[in-house]
Amino acid sequence: MFNSLSDRLTSTFKNLRTRGRLSEADIDATVREIRRALLDADVAVPVVREFTAAVRERALSSEVSGALNPAQQVVKIVNEELVDILGGATRPLTLAKTPPTVIMLAGLQGAGKTTLAGKLAHALKGQGHTPLLVAADLQRPNAVTQLSVVAERAGVPVFAPHPGNTSEADDPAADAPLIGDPVGVARDGVAYAKERQHDVVIVDTAGRLGIDQVLMQQAADIRAAVNPDEVLFVIDAMIGQDAVNTAKAFADGVDFTGVVLSKLDGDARGGAALSVAKVTGRPIMFASTGEKLTDFEVFHPDRMASRILDM
């Protein structure tokens, strides 16, 4: 059993005694190994297809056939292509020229948005900012409570005029499809921040499916109401082939400006990073790496490339 792609490629090239040009069959065998590695890492099928085509083309060039160690050369090419798609250098948060900077979070259910809200607030506070968290998820049971606890832990205030979905709420519509007015809460949150001179506003929103047109429209309405400087799409590193559908739906729905890859402290290979970056062209900006407030870092494309390739 060859575990890493490097090992497998080296074995593919093992019987290659003569130096010089690689045969097309050699290259095809190599590309098959790369394809397999990417699929095992959950890179989306259409992205794998495009990617392997590009690698194949480069592998057929003299760059490889002339190399001392063709296997290593191919790995290097694969790595370079990956880093290229994942984004060479990471972009910092865009801050508004006239505060407050508004950051909106969006993503599937359970992706890690609310947790990220706390992490962002904590990090920004550490940099001397005065963030305000806005509780615009009125849908998930006790999401407002959760954000309030997170805010307290981060030592930042929370704007939460509506209790959201709780059993205490005497909202007769608690079981109704949509609870309260999250668009209004988001809008009021930004106004409140201006009044109180908070220089950053982080808007937590409910999780939603890409195909849920009603909730996607709601997210678009929140976006329109707060005119954010950043819309961060939070996506779970464990996601499989659905990453493409979901990323496209959120790109269309809320036109996100950056991506946060969450739960990278797990052992998923995280091929979704490649899928999302390739399909949407939006940069992956941060990695969420745990449940604690401080488990949050700038995204490293090179590390991610090695992780996807299992090297």
Add this chain to the structure above:
Amino acid sequence: LSRDSLTEDDWDEIEEELLLADVGAGPTTELLDALRTRVRVLGVREPAAVRDLLRAELVALLQPELDRTLHTDPRTAEDGTHLPAVTLVVGVNGTGKTTTVGKLARVLVADGRSVVLGAADTFRAAAADQLTTWGNRVGVPTVRSDREGADPASVAFEAVARGRDEKTDVVLVDTAGRLQNKAGLMDELGKIVRVASKVAAPSEVLLVLDATTGQNGLSQARVFAEVAGVTGIVLTKLDGTAKGGIVVQVQRELGVPVKLIGLGEGPDDLAPFDVEEFVDGILG
């Protein structure tokens, strides 16, 4: 020389369908190899007939004969003590455990059973509040700790003990999300199972897998099965575009059946797992 009439493009299309459903590269290759052999041996030619064969292969892999009922009948110990049926709900972060507990409570109550919830997620912000909201909606009590960060095993113990003392039919214990590569958190889960078992051993340990999960789902299932003795899988978020094909591998390797599926965020969005419907979703 016997040949099938499917073109390589047809085969690629089938392969892609399986891959896009998260069945995984390994199982997809095996399935296709087996299918090619059968197609040759049986001399099948029409693409539609080939698809029927594929469908049958997939259905067989998912073992429709497995027992998928939920074991929720209380027992009586030899000394006459009432022992509630304990269901423990486990899984990685954010898959839908708490929601599933709420939905299950709803189903059980509708079935005329008495239920107690145990909030053994003492870690995540407002996790116990979230579970309590579900409990209140359904009209069942929630045993929880007032203290954040309390020992989750103690909460599980108390919930099961309350079920015993009050002669409750079922105790549903919600646990914190934990990634399977975190040894400390997995040890904690092992302890929850052991301590709850001092009152009554769980009759169900349900692993909640998110249908959007890719190949990591297999690793989740392996480790949770080892640590907590998983008896069934709940596949959530099937109302989205994800197909949940990872459970094909999970079931094949672990023999643990998918018992329930989650189809939304509402209290009634829980359904029994139906092999044929699931396969149609993958080949949809």
